Amino acid sequence: MKKFYSVLASIAISFTALAQSHTIDVYPLMDASVYAGQTDNANGQANLVSGSDANGNQTYALMHFDLVEIPDGASITSAELVLQADNPDPSAVTYVIHEMTASWTEGSSNPSDPLMGGSASSGDVTYNNATHPNNSWPNGGNVEVAYKFAPIDVTGDNVSGSKTAITFNSQNFVTLVQTWADDANDNYGVLLKESTSGTTGNIREFYSHENNTGGAKPKLTITYDGDEPIDTTTTSIREDLVESKLSVYPNPAKSNIRITDIPEEVDQLTIMNISGQVVKVVNSTELNSNVVMLDVSDLTKGTYFLKGSENTIAQKFVVL
Numbered sequence: 001m002k003k004f005y006s007v008l009a010s011i012a013i014s015f016t017a018l019a020q021s022h023t024i025d026v027y028p029l030m031d032a033s034v035y036a037g038q039t040d041n042a043n044g045q046a047n048l049v050s051g052s053d054a055n056g057n058q059t060y061a062l063m064h065f066d067l068v069e070i071p072d073g074a075s076i077t078s079a080e081l082v083l084q085a086d087n088p089d090p091s092a093v094t095y096v097i098h099e100m101t102a103s104w105t106e107g108s109s110n111p112s113d114p115l116m117g118g119s120a121s122s123g124d125v126t127y128n129n130a131t132h133p134n135n136s137w138p139n140g141g142n143v144e145v146a147y148k149f150a151p152i153d154v155t156g157d158n159v160s161g162s163k164t165a166i167t168f169n170s171q172n173f174v175t176l177v178q179t180w181a182d183d184a185n186d187n188y189g190v191l192l193k194e195s196t197s198g199t200t201g202n203i204r205e206f207y208s209h210e211n212n213t214g215g216a217k218p219k220l221t222i223t224y225d226g227d228e229p230i231d232t233t234t235t236s237i238r239e240d241l242v243e244s245k246l247s248v249y250p251n252p253a254k255s256n257i258r259i260t261d262i263p264e265e266v267d268q269l270t271i272m273n274i275s276g277q278v279v280k281v282v283n284s285t286e287l288n289s290n291v292v293m294l295d296v297s298d299l300t301k302g303t304y305f306l307k308g309s310e311n312t313i314a315q316k317f318v319v320l
Contacts, residue, residue, distance in 0.1 A: 021077070024229050026220040028209040029316060030064040030106035030189070033117065034127040034143050041117030042124035042132060045110035045210045047086050048218075049117075051093060051194040051203035059115075059203055060143060062104060062125060064189030065220050066303070066316075068274060070181045074226035079177040080169035083192070084216035085159045086205040092160035093202045096151035096195045097168050099176055100188035102138050103318050104130040104146070105251045115203050122249060131251055147191045152176060156195050159204055177222060184274045185302050230276075248306060252318035259292040259306065266308040271296075274303050 033043040033050070037057030043049065048061040063081075070076075081097070107124025111117050120132040130137050130146070137146045152173045157166040180187040194202055207216040247260040259269070269282035269292070279299060282292060296304075299319045306315045 020227075021223060021225050022229055023221065023223045024069050026065045026067060026069070026222060028063045028218050029066050030104075031062060031208050031218060032104075032106045032125050033059060033061050033114065034125060035059050035117045036127055036142075038117055039127040039142070040120055040132075041111070042107055042109040042120035042126050043111050043114055043117045044107040044124055046114040046208065047205040047211050048083075048192070048208045049114050049203055049205055050095065050192045052196075052200050053115075053203060054201045056200045058193065060127075061192040061206065062100065062143075062189055063192070063218055064100075064104075064106075064187070065180070066184070066187070066274070067177070067181050067222070068276070069229040070222065070224060071227040071230055074181055074224040076174055076178040076181055076222060076224045078169065078221075078223040079174045080167060080221045081173070081190075082165055082167050082219050082221070083206045084218075085164045085166070086207055086211075086213075086216075088159050088161050088164050088204065090161040091202075092158040092163070092196075093194055093204055094156045094158040094196045095166055095192055096153055096156040097173070097190045097192055098147040098149075098151050100147050100191055102130060102146040103188055103252050103320075107132065114205055123247060123251065131249075135250055135252070143191070146188075151193070151195070152190065158196075177220075181224070187303075246306060246308065246315040248315050248317045252320045253296055254320050255295065255297040257294050257296055257317060259294060262292065263308065268308075270307045271299075272305045272307060274305075279304070 031048055033048055035041050037053050037055060049059050050061040052058055104125040105123055107121050109118050109121050109124050120126050122132060124132040126132050127142050129135055137143055139145060153168045153170040159166050196202055207213060209217045249258045270278055271280040272278050282294060296319050301319055303318055306317060
């Protein structure tokens with residue numbers, strides 16, 4: 001009988017360990033703004049911008065979070081996205097978030113005026129293109145065909161002179177984050193949209209992951225039941241991507257990618273999948289110039305990371 005109870009106790013302890021709760025903070029790998037009033041302008045590096053301009057044209061902020069730290073089989077119990085406004089105004093503006101349904105890329109544009117954006121560079125997301133200059137949104141449309149019409153948080157949240165942060169934590173948002181955790185290929189991020197009806201001139205700026213004065217960059221806090229978070233410090237995927245100098249085009253890609261801006265000190269490139277497993281290596285003999293053409297048609301559809309030697313550089317790309 002003692003042996004029987006001992007077995008039951010062991011099972012209970014094992015179950016408790018498997019159901020352990022963990023909380024992690026995740027920051028964007030990509031965030032950018034697109035402008036209905038300046039359809040070919042871009043903003044990949046400055047403050048995020050969202051709202052309506054003086055003519056009623058919408059500006060949207062896009063954010064993408066990769067959940068590489070969450071282990072397989074995790075059950076998401078809560079998810080909260082917090083954005084900090086850089087220039088709140090006395091009048092309150094209400095915002096909602098929508099689920100993105102198509103892939104896009106953050107480029108290098110860094111406009112002096114985030115409210116207007118600047119000329120798009122190769123790889124930027126714009127109102128007309130998921131990746132400038134040649135990769136349009138689905139069916140040749142604009143960004144408005146690339147997000148679900150129904151918002152994730154129906155009631156929304158507002159920012160004003162006395163309220164500088166907005167928060168989204170609805171059950172619908174928890175469900176969306178669970179979808180991302182279950183399959184990274186379903187993760188295209190979210191779109192921040194003003195929902196204050198019948199008004200114009202309500203553009204607000206929010207700190208981005210590049211422009212994060214006082215640590216105010218967008219933060220997604222996730223609590224889940226499951227195994228310990230996956231340690232990404234050995235590959236430093238997230239931190240390297242923030243500081244990336246490497247260029248990959250086209251992105252997303254179906255067959256070949258063109259890699260440029262390779263620093264002289266890099267003598268090897270490594271491609272890893274979303275789990276950090278190495279799937280392809282480009283050796284020094286192939287890095288005889290600052291431009292490398294690489295066939296990725298043999299990779300399965302999904303998200304990958306291109307890393308330089310000694311973990312010095314990294315870039316994210318998608319294979320369709």
